[in-house]
Amino acid sequence: MARPAAVSPRNAVPSARAGALYEVQPNPAPARGVFMRLSRYFLPVLKETPKEAEIISHQLMLRAGMIKQQAAGSYTWLPLGFKVLNKVVRIIEEEQNRSGAIQLLMPTVQSADLWKESGRYDAYGKEMLRIEDRHERQMLFGPTNEEMITDVFRTYVRSYKDLPLNLYHIQWKFRDEVRPRFGTMRSREFLMKDAYSFDLDEAGARAAFYRMFVAYLRTFRRMGLTGIPMRADTGPIGGDLSYEFHVLADTGESQVYLHKDLAGKTIPPIDTDYRGDLKPIFDDWTSLFAATDEMTDEAGFKAAVPEDKQLSARGIEVGHIFYFGTKYSEPMKATVTGPDGKDVLVQMGSYGIGPSRLVPAIIEAFHDEAGIVWPVSVAPFEAVVINLKVGDAESDTASIKLYGELQAAGIDALYDDRDQGAGGKFATADLIGIPYQLIMPAARLKEGMAEIKHRKSGERETLPIGDAVKKLVALIVPQRLDTI
RNA sequence: CGGGGUGUAGCGCAGCCUGGUAGCGCAUUUGUCUGGGGGACAAAGGGUCGCAGGUUCAAAUCCUGUCACUCCGACCA
Missing domain, CATH: 3.30.930.10 (Bira Bifunctional Protein; Domain 2)
Known part of the structure; x- marks a missing residue:
């Protein structure tokens, strides 16, 4: 990135070369996902633990697909x-x-x-x-x-x-x-x-x-x-x-x-x-x-x-x-x-x-009884939007909107739009260890409220939908550890 | 490489001892309901029982061989 491509090793001056070599380089932006609908993704999670897996990381890597x-x-x-x-x-x-x-x-x-x-x-x-x-x-x-x-x-x-x-x-x-x-x-x-x-x-x-x-x-x-x-x-x-x-x-x-x-x-x-x-x-x-x-x-x-x-x-x-x-x-x-x-x-x-x-x-x-607990810096997704009532127009619209905003804010996010019960969605999110779950409770969307669950602490907070993205960005960005 | 174990539906398993033509849970498909912790009901599909020989009227089951996977030990990012 910083190093001129055309410098011939033979002609290079050591001091100039060292300068180019050891320059502190800015971190490139982390790779972002495209519109990542879980229903269209390829995530073969397993409910049961395959017998060949002995240690927890092996078990969880198999179960988390x-x-x-x-x-x-x-x-x-x-x-x-x-x-x-x-x-x-x-x-x-x-x-x-x-x-x-x-x-x-x-x-x-x-x-x-x-x-x-x-x-x-x-x-x-x-x-x-x-x-x-x-x-x-x-x-x-x-x-x-x-x-x-x-x-x-x-x-x-x-x-x-x-x-x-x-x-x-x-x-x-x-x-x-x-x-x-x-x-x-x-x-x-x-x-x-x-x-x-x-x-x-x-x-x-x-x-x-x-x-x-x-x-x-x-x-x-x-x-x-x-x-x-x-x-x-x-x-x-x-x-x-x-x-x-x-x-x-x-x-x-x-x-x-x-x-x-x-x-x-x-x-x-x-x-x-x-x-x-x-x-x-x-x-x-x-x-x-x-x-x-x-x-x-x-x-x-x-x-x-x-x-x-x-x-x-x-x-x-x-x-x-x-x-x-x-x-x-x-x-x-x-x-x-x-x-x-x-x-x-x-x-x-x-x-x-x-x-x-x-x-x-x-x-x-980093794991607990429910699954993996990824540090943000290596998490497969930094956040997941969980639509609790897929097929409900209001719920779908609000979920997709927030997902889009997360993407626009540079968050590597996943959208759980699978048509299944809430328990299954929570279990999957916990298992694959996404650091933050943005939960969209159908009943409370009318009031303009959503919920953030912190995977690591298990803590949940209810907050106005309008504040959710800002809040998640504030939580996630420092934990990327790319400026420490 | 030495010593054990296991191969039966995608996954987890039962059946094997005592041969009689394969079963359970989960998952999958369809439909309806459900929607805050792997939900309910109904219906359906899916397996040459690792492979090859042998014994037998008949083999998932007994015998021989073989392959794969796995655990314990010695070795390794």
């Missing part, structure tokens, strides 16, 4: 689910772009050759889905893209002046998990945002890491979550630059231990300068203890955190960022010419977020 299983660990995203997934993706894109990362798109099916170069073709094991094409060439459905992005990089980038560079894409991946489960929380085919940073030296790589660290804090917060960074295993690379981001939820797959204060910590604001030194923010967050059971144990935790600040919980891993130096640039010979005229191997890092896992993670965090 968000997903349909097609095979073990592989799902169709039905319209409602896809809408949420896209909102999650949009937030990720906004925060990645804001941090200076640049989006591209790499293929899902890759040639085995690249993987042989890095040595991972043999190392990866059965999780990698290997395919043979008609010419009997070895292909694979990508489980990740380090090799490919390194190939892109080495093809075009020659000079240190083109650094720093962070390229990301959001693409479907496939890992042939032995045991997929929990719906899209752990599917074989899954959507992943993976970013890859390229820097001249470790100091640069560290700065790139901090940028992603900050972007991640902001990304999860904007979805209503607190993503807590936890020191993770760095493997053979070593160092301190590997963090997993976990969302706390009872059904989380990992046991996590953390300092209580992390759970309510304020994130870096929208005007955080990504060109500046972000180490203080990193230090601030990482000075408080947080680790998975892979990195610590009960005893270590108790020794590190004062008793009244100890929080032992379950966590869902929703992101992982790490620095791996020259692990791929070395075997794949990705070098740039430094200021001294000598070629150096680029320092790389990679940064993943799983949108298709975030959707169930958000549901794990």
Whole structure:
């Protein structure tokens, strides 16, 4: 958006380039629906819970008509689910772009050759889905893209002046998990945002890491979550630059231990300068203890955190960022010419977020007995107009008018015009988790009154029809969290 | 990959042990009523019982094989 398309990497001046890269970008308007009549929409909700669903998010995603299983660990995203997934993706894109990362798109099916170069073709094991094409060439459905992005990089980038560079894409991946489960929380085919940073030296790589660290804090917060960074295993690379981001939820797959204060910590604001030194923010967050059971144990935790600040919980891993130096640039010979005229191997890092896992993670965090309770920022619809007496001229007219006004006010709204009882409509609205229900009670329309139900609190308020749209806008807009 | 479980109508299930030609609830269709928490009444449609063999006069049911899904464990965004 902000970056001139014609700038050749080769000629780019670092300072000018950095300016373009790290400019704070305005948020594009959220996608709005067209006239969305529920009677004409495709929303196959289920009254009963399919037996295969074990955890609440999986059950609710099936019941709310968000997903349909097609095979073990592989799902169709039905319209409602896809809408949420896209909102999650949009937030990720906004925060990645804001941090200076640049989006591209790499293929899902890759040639085995690249993987042989890095040595991972043999190392990866059965999780990698290997395919043979008609010419009997070895292909694979990508489980990740380090090799490919390194190939892109080495093809075009020659000079240190083109650094720093962070390229990301959001693409479907496939890992042939032995045991997929929990719906899209752990599917074989899954959507992943993976970013890859390229820097001249470790100091640069560290700065790139901090940028992603900050972007991640902001990304999860904007979805209503607190993503807590936890020191993770760095493997053979070593160092301190590997963090997993976990969302706390009872059904989380990992046991996590953390300092209580992390759970309510304020994130870096929208005007955080990504060109500046972000180490203080990193230090601030990482000075408080947080680790998975892979990195610590009960005893270590108790020794590190004062008793009244100890929080032992379950966590869902929703992101992982790490620095791996020259692990791929070395075997794949990705070098740039430094200021001294000598070629150096680029320092790389990679940064993943799983949108298709975030959707169930958000549901794990936000639901009640009646169904999902979406945060506004990722809700499939921000509000639903419930016409309680479809077919009644007065009721229809008033409902359609208000729906139109909501749309005009930029609210992503749904109109429930199904010809059925009130109970069914309420149950559906609650189940699919629309944050605000604008209820049109036939009996009170004559008096010019309507009702707003807050999904989260259950609170209902009756108000003049003329005030309803204004009120909903005032409630919804701040909760989009797109200016925090 | 080791150990269990399950495949019967779109979904949830019964029937299987003790073979006799398939049933319940929800959903769907039509009509009437209803209209503030999955409403009522009436009528209707929908299933080669996962698949392939075998036993038998006869198989959803018994036997063999196979496929799929799923749960527990080891592994993972």
